[in-house]
Amino acid sequence: MTFARHNSNNLAHPSQLHRHCSRLRKAAAKTTGGVIKDVAVPGGCLELEVDFTADHPGLTLFRCHMQRHMDFEFTGCSTLSDKLIN
Numbered sequence: 001m002t003f004a005r006h007n008s009n010n011l012a013h014p015s016q017l018h019r020h021c022s023r024l025r026k027a028a029a030k031t032t033g034g035v036i037k038d039v040a041v042p043g044g045c046l047e048l049e050v051d052f053t054a055d056h057p058g059l060t061l062f063r064c065h066m067q068r069h070m071d072f073e074f075t076g077c078s079t080l081s082d083k084l085i086n
Contacts, residue, residue, distance in 0.1 A: 001054050010044035013074070014065040019058075022050040039065060054080050 001027065007013055016039045024035045026049040027042070034051075040046040063075040 002049055002051050003024040004047065005042060005081045006047045007042040007045060012041050012043050013069065014039050014041045015048075015051070015063075016063060016065060017052060018063075020052040020060065024054045025051050027051040034049065056080070062082045 003022070005015065022031060022037055022040065023051070024032045024037050024040060026032060026047070027063060028046045028048075037050070040048055040050060057080050060078050060080055061075065062078065065075075
């Protein structure tokens, strides 16, 4: 699966999709060599695309690692279904 994120402000956001290994596909409109990352940091006003294998069904947390952003709930939870994975 591909997860795309557009950082719409000028702050960097160290973001993580928990429970899945991510391969960086594209950063700031440049294709990467598929670097495996746990946390990716899209710079201000930039886009980021990561591929991940959705092999862990259930709740998955996406969050920014900046404490102030976590305090203001820059955190989301999604459910990956077995039907999506198989």
